[in-house]
Amino acid sequence: MKRRFPWLIILILSFAFFLRVYKVTSVPPSLSWDEVSIGYNAYSILKTGRDEHGRFLPIDTFVAYGDYKPPLAVYLTVPFIAVFGLTELAVRLPSVIAGTIAVLLTYLLVKELFRDKFYKLYGLSTFDLPTIASLLLAISPWHLQLSRAGWEANIALTILLLGIWLVLQARRSPRLLIVCWVPFVLAMYTFNSARYVAPLLGLLFFFWIRETMILYKRYAALGIVIALLVLAPLVPHMVSPEARLRFTEVNIFSDLSIVEKSNERMAIDGGGLLANILHNRRVGFAIEYLKHFFDHFQPWFLFMRGDGNPKFSLQDVGQLYLIEAPFLVYGIYRLFTTDAKLAWTLVLWVLFAIAPAATARETPHALRIENSLPVWQIFIAYGIVSCVMCHVSRIRKYLFVAIIFGYAISFSYFWHNYFNHYVKEYSSEWQYGYKQAISEMQKFEGSYNTVVVSEAYGRSYMYMLFYTRMDPSAYLLFKKSTFDAAGFYHVFGFGKYRFPDRGIGSFDQNTLYIGLPAEAPGGARVLATVDRPNGEPAFVIFDRP
Numbered sequence: 001m002k003r004r005f006p007w008l009i010i011l012i013l014s015f016a017f018f019l020r021v022y023k024v025t026s027v028p029p030s031l032s033w034d035e036v037s038i039g040y041n042a043y044s045i046l047k048t049g050r051d052e053h054g055r056f057l058p059i060d061t062f063v064a065y066g067d068y069k070p071p072l073a074v075y076l077t078v079p080f081i082a083v084f085g086l087t088e089l090a091v092r093l094p095s096v097i098a099g100t101i102a103v104l105l106t107y108l109l110v111k112e113l114f115r116d117k118f119y120k121l122y123g124l125s126t127f128d129l130p131t132i133a134s135l136l137l138a139i140s141p142w143h144l145q146l147s148r149a150g151w152e153a154n155i156a157l158t159i160l161l162l163g164i165w166l167v168l169q170a171r172r173s174p175r176l177l178i179v180c181w182v183p184f185v186l187a188m189y190t191f192n193s194a195r196y197v198a199p200l201l202g203l204l205f206f207f208w209i210r211e212t213m214i215l216y217k218r219y220a221a222l223g224i225v226i227a228l229l230v231l232a233p234l235v236p237h238m239v240s241p242e243a244r245l246r247f248t249e250v251n252i253f254s255d256l257s258i259v260e261k262s263n264e265r266m267a268i269d270g271g272g273l274l275a276n277i278l279h280n281r282r283v284g285f286a287i288e289y290l291k292h293f294f295d296h297f298q299p300w301f302l303f304m305r306g307d308g309n310p311k312f313s314l315q316d317v318g319q320l321y322l323i324e325a326p327f328l329v330y331g332i333y334r335l336f337t338t339d340a341k342l343a344w345t346l347v348l349w350v351l352f353a354i355a356p357a358a359t360a361r362e363t364p365h366a367l368r369i370e371n372s373l374p375v376w377q378i379f380i381a382y383g384i385v386s387c388v389m390c391h392v393s394r395i396r397k398y399l400f401v402a403i404i405f406g407y408a409i410s411f412s413y414f415w416h417n418y419f420n421h422y423v424k425e426y427s428s429e430w431q432y433g434y435k436q437a438i439s440e441m442q443k444f445e446g447s448y449n450t451v452v453v454s455e456a457y458g459r460s461y462m463y464m465l466f467y468t469r470m471d472p473s474a475y476l477l478f479k480k481s482t483f484d485a486a487g488f489y490h491v492f493g494f495g496k497y498r499f500p501d502r503g504i505g506s507f508d509q510n511t512l513y514i515g516l517p518a519e520a521p522g523g524a525r526v527l528a529t530v531d532r533p534n535g536e537p538a539f540v541i542f543d544r545p
Contacts, residue, residue, distance in 0.1 A: 008131060009107055016103040016138035020096040020147045025088040028149050029423045029533060030430040032311065033459045035150040036466040037064045039091040042077035044472035052465075053489075054476050060237040065459065066488035068242050072189040073152040086469050091150045098158040099147025105161040106374045107134035110381070112168040113342060133381035137374045139407070141414045142319040145312060146370055153370045156191035159183045160198060160371060167205045171212050177219035181227035189234060196356035197371045204348055242487065250360045252292060258284045293358035296369055299325075307366035310426040314417050319366050321410040323403075324380045331383025346375045424534040433530045433538030434463035437514050440528040440541050442468070445496070445512055448543070452498045452505060454515035461491035461499045470494070509544045516540070 031039070041051045041062050050056050051074075053063045062069045076094045084090040110130035137143055146154045163183030170176040184202045187194040206213070213220035237243050252258075262281040295301065303322045306313025313319065320328070335343040353372035357365050384403060388396050427433075434457070445451050453460045465475060479494040492499055504515050507524070517537045520526060524542040532538045 009104070009134065012107075012131070012135050012138055013100060013104055017096070017100040019138065019144055020099050021093075023419065024092050024096060024148050027419055027423055028311070028430050029427040030432040030435065031088055031091060031466070032149065032430055033065070033462065034069075034152075035091050036459070036462045037062075037069065038074050038077055038150055038152075039081065039086060040462060040466045040472075041069075042074050042081050042091075043086045043466075043469075044475075045074065046078050046081055048472045048476075050472065050476070052472070052475070059233045061242070063242075063489065065462075066483055066486075068237070070152060070188070070190050070192060070195075072186060073150070073155055073191075076155065077150070086466060092148065095147055095150050095154045098155045099143060102143070102147075102154075102158045102161055102374070103134050103138045105158065105165055106137045106377065107131065109161060109165045109168070109374075110134070110378055112165060113378075129381055129385055132384060133374060133378050136324075136377040136381055139411050140373070140377060141306070141314070141317050141321065142366060142370070142376075143373055144414075145314075145418075146367065149311070151367060151370075152191040153193065153367050156187045156194040157370050157373060159187040159190060160194065160201060161374075163187070163198075164201065164205055167202075167209055171209055174212060174216040174219050177209075177213060177216055177223045178226065179223065181223050182230055185227050185230045185234075188231070193356050193368045194371065195238065197353050200352040200355070201349060201371075204345065204352065208345070250362065252288050252359060252361050253285055255288070255361065258288060289358055292360065292363040293354060295363040296354050296357070296365075298364060301364045307364060309362075309365075310422075310429045312366040314414065314422055315426075316417065317414045320376055320380070321407070321414075323406040323410050324376075327380045327383035327387065328376065329383070330387055331379035331381070334386040335379065335382050346378060349375050424532075427532045427534065428536075428538070431457050431459075431463070432532050433457075434460065435467055436530045437539040437541060438464060438467040440530060441512065441514055444527055444541065448496075448510055448512040450496055450498060450508070450511040452500065452511055452513045452515075454504055454513075454519055454539075455499055455501055456516050456519070460514075461494070461497070464497055464499075507544055511543065513542050514539055515542075 041064065044050060044052055045057070051058055051062050051064075055063070059071055062071055062074055073094065077091060080090040080093050081087075084093070107130045110133045114129055143154075160183065163180060163186075166176050166180035166183065170180050181202060184198040187198045258281060262284050301307065301318065302320050303318035303325050305315055306318045308315075332343065332347075335346070350372045353375075354369050357363065357368035360368065388400050388403070441451060453464060464470070475494050479491055481489065481491040483489055490501065492501070498505070504513050504519050507513075507521050512527075513520070513524075517529075517540050520540050520542045521544075523544070525545040526540050526542045528541040529537055530539040530541075
């Protein structure tokens with residue numbers, strides 16, 4: 001078994017990479033707003049050393065659309081753009097590779113968490129459980145879909161897994177205490193949710209190695225100092241008004257309806273101590289938080305439909321496969337009966353990953369709680385192996401074959417829908433059409449003084465920068481832009497390109513327009529139409545004859 005293991009895990013990793021890279025430039029069907037922003041800012045760093053706002057090598061944040069993106073994903077994209085150019089492949093490869101590495105880290109992490117535990121229970125090699133857990137993550141609809149787009153959360157997850165594995169490794173190699181906390185900090189430079197989850201997970205696994213840290217105080221102290229030094233450049237931004245902007249935009253605590261409802265009920269009850277306690281706004285916010293927290297455990301989210309946002313789910317497959325539901329429950333039960341400490345650690349890992357996401361109005365949210373992976377797969381793998389090994393040997397193979405068959409059906413359904421139906425059904429969710437419209441525009445724009453692009457789908461300026469490969473220095477010189485009252489960034493034009501915030505503006509001659517079909521005025525001459533994969537028109541390119 002030990003001799004065959006390296007080849008088996010290599011096969012799983014190769015399979016995981018194939019699943020994540022196959023047709024990755026066309027499925028998902030288009031780059032999202034965030035992907036083109038990451039790509040062009042990385043391109044700008046490569047060419048000029050400055051971001052789209054002219055900041056030189058920012059290490060705290062990229063202002064971007066005024067959403068202040070953590071910087072590490074942008075810098076990780078730079079070398080890929082240097083090799084592959086400003087393309088979809090370059091933008092998505094960092095996430096593809098991070099997703100593949102996460103599968104390997106899942107194997108290593110499970111091996112480290114369980115050690116010889118499974119051998120003692122069932123007389124099996126500890127290789128069985130880690131291998132199954134890593135395979136489950138490799139084919140997970142949740143992890144697969146997020147690994148195929150340039151999501152910072154996917155990269156942050158892999159960095160966190162590296163940190164957790166290094167912490168556990170430090171029990172046998174104490175010198176790792178010097179560097180094991182750095183990945184937790186780097187995750188905070190990668191995704192906003194990780195800024196809350198990483199410290200919680202760091203504290204959780206600190207208790208796993210506290211005896212080692214006490215025994216090797218010098219290594220432990222040096223490691224903490226190094227981690228704090230790496231964190232230092234990020235701290236000023238984390239406590240700034242800009243950092244609070246995104247939180248203010250999405251959090252439930254800025255929902256005035258809860259305050260209004262509280263005041264209304266206190267008024268109906270005529271005030272008094274009891275009314276003030278029962279209808280206190282803090283009670284209302286606490287109840288609302290718990291509702292959003294437990295949204296992430298809804299069966300329809302986990303096993304039936306998945307996240308309501310089609311970017312994170314097919315809408316007819318859960319974040320986990322339906323076949324995994326009984327094994328998840330059984331795996332949790334079995335682990336609590338065999339190793340309560342480990343079971344509580346994994347449960348707390350999930351709870352810590354969900355806690356920050358529950359403050360948002362939009363729940364459940366698969367991207368914001370991606371840091372809960374691969375705990376789900378670990379419990380499921382434990383449930384599968386426990387279930388198989390609890391049966392007499394003569395029926396084990398039949399049960400194992402039945403499980404494989406169930407997974408084959410589940411995965412085939414997901415894979416077929418993803419590549420044959422998803423693109424047609426949800427291309428509009430990915431702002432499909434910008435690339436094609438800009439390509440068509442370039443055939444005509446030489447004959448016009450001005451090109452006007454509708455903002456109907458949003459962030460059209462960034463798609464124009466990305467697909468025309470606009471020179472970053474020229475863009476900084478000619479752009480016309482502003483921040484609105486809420487702090488978000490708007491570009492109204494650069495060079496010959498204009499991006500009116502409402503419709504297409506005036507209908508002038510010697511001007512080329514890109515807009516929705518409904519935005520073409522009567523008498524407009526349509527030069528080209530860009531259709532979505534389902535045949536519906538996305539853009540029309542027209543002028544005034």
